[in-house]
Amino acid sequence: MRRFLFPLGLFFSLVCLLGAGLRLNPQEIPSPLIGKPAPAFALAQLALPDKTFGPQDMQGQVWLLNVWASWCTACRQEHPLLLELAGRNQVSIVGMDYMDARADGAKWLEKHGNPYRLSILDSDGKVGIDYGVYGVPETFVIDKRGVIRLKLAGPVTAEIIEKKLLPLIKELNRA
Amino acid sequence: MRSLLLCLMLAAAPALAEPTLEQHVTRLSEQLRCLVCQNQTIADSHAQLAVELKNQVREQLAAGASDQEVLDYMVQRYGDFVLYRPPVKPSTWLLWFGPLAMLLAGLGLLFVKVRQRQAQGDALDPAGETHAA
Numbered sequence: 001m002r003r004f005l006f007p008l009g010l011f012f013s014l015v016c017l018l019g020a021g022l023r024l025n026p027q028e029i030p031s032p033l034i035g036k037p038a039p040a041f042a043l044a045q046l047a048l049p050d051k052t053f054g055p056q057d058m059q060g061q062v063w064l065l066n067v068w069a070s071w072c073t074a075c076r077q078e079h080p081l082l083l084e085l086a087g088r089n090q091v092s093i094v095g096m097d098y099m100d101a102r103a104d105g106a107k108w109l110e111k112h113g114n115p116y117r118l119s120i121l122d123s124d125g126k127v128g129i130d131y132g133v134y135g136v137p138e139t140f141v142i143d144k145r146g147v148i149r150l151k152l153a154g155p156v157t158a159e160i161i162e163k164k165l166l167p168l169i170k171e172l173n174r175a
Numbered sequence: 176m177r178s179l180l181l182c183l184m185l186a187a188a189p190a191l192a193e194p195t196l197e198q199h200v201t202r203l204s205e206q207l208r209c210l211v212c213q214n215q216t217i218a219d220s221h222a223q224l225a226v227e228l229k230n231q232v233r234e235q236l237a238a239g240a241s242d243q244e245v246l247d248y249m250v251q252r253y254g255d256f257v258l259y260r261p262p263v264k265p266s267t268w269l270l271w272f273g274p275l276a277m278l279l280a281g282l283g284l285l286f287v288k289v290r291q292r293q294a295q296g297d298a299l300d301p302a303g304e305t306h307a308a
Binding site: 027032 | 210211213223224227228231250251252253254256
């Protein structure tokens, strides 16, 4: 009997290792940008095409950069939550309309409501690449010094807002 | 058949000698993972992001960037995950050397077991001594 103990133990530890691997979410790619300054850009605003916006304009504030698009279905899902979050007046949310047409983006905001302090248009996705965006929606938390502190891939949920976003925003606001 | 092959090789020779930008883009793109469809390289993928990333590779190569500079650019944005061939560093040692370590451990265990069994066999079976001698 004892001679089976070792192989059996080995087998179970392998099962545990593979089981843990299955539970990991391969869609969640750790961002190398965490703890680094938000990449600079100057993009035209969605509503005011002749005005630009860049991260330097938010210096001294904690803010969210939410990447969205009118063609993105998961953005529809998180939109009501963003509207509610904006309503609490705890943090400014800037939208980045990603690989979209200006008219489509504007129409989408008109139809579903606008949680953003302003939106910028990244029509060819170049700034998106600088931020390592690989799907929409994605949300970045940027602190007062312009450093990226958190990246959320996929739609935010009520739970993420309560347990992750708001506590982090509070902490960053105190700093 | 052989002459046909030779003709083909001759026809391909100029292209080999002087790789075009497009071939260079493809070769480099084959080392980069598409982040949307993760089991494909951006050379294989038609996802919009993959197309955009390929455009980036093309632009940078055209501007005179080296292969390594383009790869570094991608890693800065998407992390090591974007490389189809993970780099060898402490956090990936298990990935690179784990299978070899397991093979060696298995062989070692087998060796010890066989030696043990031989020793047991020799002790139980006096005739074994004559074989050993």
